[in-house]
Amino acid sequence: MENHFHNYTEKSLQYFKKLRKEMTPFEEKLWYYLRAKRFMNLKFRRQVPIDNYIADFVCKSKMLIVELDGSEYLKKDQAKYDDERDSYLKSLGYKVLRIYNTIDKNIDSVLEYIKNFIT
Numbered sequence: 001m002e003n004h005f006h007n008y009t010e011k012s013l014q015y016f017k018k019l020r021k022e023m024t025p026f027e028e029k030l031w032y033y034l035r036a037k038r039f040m041n042l043k044f045r046r047q048v049p050i051d052n053y054i055a056d057f058v059c060k061s062k063m064l065i066v067e068l069d070g071s072e073y074l075k076k077d078q079a080k081y082d083d084e085r086d087s088y089l090k091s092l093g094y095k096v097l098r099i100y101n102t103i104d105k106n107i108d109s110v111l112e113y114i115k116n117f118i119t
Contacts, residue, residue: 027056027068029107034066039111040118050092053085058094062118065089067098 023031023046034044034057044066048058057066069082086096097117099110 024068026105030057030066030068030110033107033111040115042118050089050094053089055089055094059118063094064118065094065096066114067096069098069100 027046031046033039034042035046037043042059042061044057044059046057048055050058050065055065056068058064059066067082082098086098089096095117097114099105099113
C-alpha cells in the first residue's frame with residue numbers, strides 16, 4: 001500500500017501544525033488516553049496529514065481514523081465535504097469513526113465506543 005502520510009502540501013502542513021497547538025479541551029482529554037499506547041496497547045498519532053486531509057487521531061495498525069466533530073460539522077456544506085473526505089480515506093483502506101466533540105462528553109463512554117468499533 002502506498003504511504004499517504006507524506007503526500008501533503010505546504011498549506012496542509014501549516015494547518016496541521018496549527019491544529020496540534022490548538023486542540024479543543026476534549027481533544028486534549030482524549031489524546032491523554034490514546035497516546036503512549038494507553039488505550040488497548042495501540043499506537044495512535046494525532047493531527048496526521050494524509051494526502052491533503054488531516055485526521056484527528058490515527059491508529060495505523062487498525063487502519064482507524066477517529067474524528068472529533070464540533071458544531072461546524074452540522075452545516076450542510078461541511079457534511080458534504082466530510083462525506084467526500086471519508087469516502088476518499090475509506091478508499092485508502094481506513095475505517096473512519098466520527099464522534100461529536102463536546103466538552104462535557106464522558107470520556108469512558110467515548111473510549112468504550114472506540115473499543116467497540118475496533119473489535
